[in-house]
Amino acid sequence: MAQKSLALMGYGVSQFSWGDSVERVGDSDIRGKWGSFLGLPVNLKMRSVTHVTTAKPTAKQWRVVSQTEKDVSPRSQKDLISYPRPLSVSDISTKSSNGSKVRISFKGSPGSYTEDAALNVYPKCETIPCDEFEDAFKAVELWLADKAFLPIENSSSGSIHRNYDLLLRHRLHIVGEVQLPVNLCLLALPGVRTGQLRRVLSHPQALALSDTFLSKLGVSRENVDDTASAAQYVATKGLRDAGVIASARAAEIYGLNILAEQIQDDPDSVNRFLVLARDPIIPRSDKPFKTSVVFTLDEGPGVLFKALAVFALRDINLRKIESRPQRKRPLRVVDDSNTGTAKYFDYLFYIDFEASMAEPRAQNALGHLQEFATFLRVLGCYPMETAL
Numbered sequence: 001m002a003q004k005s006l007a008l009m010g011y012g013v014s015q016f017s018w019g020d021s022v023e024r025v026g027d028s029d030i031r032g033k034w035g036s037f038l039g040l041p042v043n044l045k046m047r048s049v050t051h052v053t054t055a056k057p058t059a060k061q062w063r064v065v066s067q068t069e070k071d072v073s074p075r076s077q078k079d080l081i082s083y084p085r086p087l088s089v090s091d092i093s094t095k096s097s098n099g100s101k102v103r104i105s106f107k108g109s110p111g112s113y114t115e116d117a118a119l120n121v122y123p124k125c126e127t128i129p130c131d132e133f134e135d136a137f138k139a140v141e142l143w144l145a146d147k148a149f150l151p152i153e154n155s156s157s158g159s160i161h162r163n164y165d166l167l168l169r170h171r172l173h174i175v176g177e178v179q180l181p182v183n184l185c186l187l188a189l190p191g192v193r194t195g196q197l198r199r200v201l202s203h204p205q206a207l208a209l210s211d212t213f214l215s216k217l218g219v220s221r222e223n224v225d226d227t228a229s230a231a232q233y234v235a236t237k238g239l240r241d242a243g244v245i246a247s248a249r250a251a252e253i254y255g256l257n258i259l260a261e262q263i264q265d266d267p268d269s270v271n272r273f274l275v276l277a278r279d280p281i282i283p284r285s286d287k288p289f290k291t292s293v294v295f296t297l298d299e300g301p302g303v304l305f306k307a308l309a310v311f312a313l314r315d316i317n318l319r320k321i322e323s324r325p326q327r328k329r330p331l332r333v334v335d336d337s338n339t340g341t342a343k344y345f346d347y348l349f350y351i352d353f354e355a356s357m358a359e360p361r362a363q364n365a366l367g368h369l370q371e372f373a374t375f376l377r378v379l380g381c382y383p384m385e386t387a388l
């Protein structure tokens, strides 16, 4: 059996009564009712979790990339070493810890949809555009930014899988989520009419979401890293045969005209973004909170069923489940001949559930899950958002 690893980062014994209080509220009833169903002896005491240690970042994880190394002050270096810091009381506050403007990193150029989301939540923030998603994470880890905004899914096209992988690879905490209705606009240089366009440039997701509109237009499609970079490119090159799918703000920033708005196939499409920070926030139970976890399981019949049952039997609603291949344990073939035999993959399971880590039922559910998960990490516990 794989070695167990538990990383309930920041959600420690003192905050949540993990530890010896194994007779958790309501859980003895659950054991009576569900114990045999879950293959557990009825009235079995839940396993005691006496010490939840936070996985310390290794030196390798915190190696500062050479380009930015010189920008990191001695204070930041010291703070990185002592990371993770204690829980902070702030979540979506408008000021950073030293009272200055909140600095928010995001992947893309000014005018991108992710920057829109950041400005919606923090109208006075200073945004820090980054070339790659990875850089947006690093900016926070290196104290160049206070928070990062990360697109995680679209209601029509689904999850951005790579960003799930990054959540695991980095040690930032999810401290909030933002849902923003999509408004994809067709932009072009001033004076250019829709009929003159031969091609349209944008982020692949924006192109895919506008499939019907673009098909009717009969233009070719060109992928660009982000929507705002496409707008910048067309504007600076003065391309009169090219349109862009980007935000209304991008039109303003790069001096383009809006030829059409709401061009996406699904008028009700919504983007969901995560807000990431170095420190977790203190979970509360007086307003709806969501908790995101990632875990792995040993293979075997019904194991995933049991994992999901830890939430069901405590009436915890699951909002989302996502599975991603575990790169370190790739495809395994269980037969020499490689014909008609079982092959299986190992997966990481990402789950968002509707409960706060301040609630005993959430603590108990994770304590229970920990009994058969081979790895478990809480990615964050944060206020649940509805579309803006």
Ligand SMILES: O=C(O)C(=O)C[C@]1(C(=O)O)C=C[C@@H](O)C=C1
Pocket: 107, 108, 111, 112, 113, 114, 115, 151, 160, 203, 205, 206, 225, 226, 227, 228, 271
């Ligand atoms: O390109 C942008 O404007 C982004 O903010 C990035 C992003 C993404 O990576 O999914 C976000 C939302 C858009 O629909 C398309 C692209």
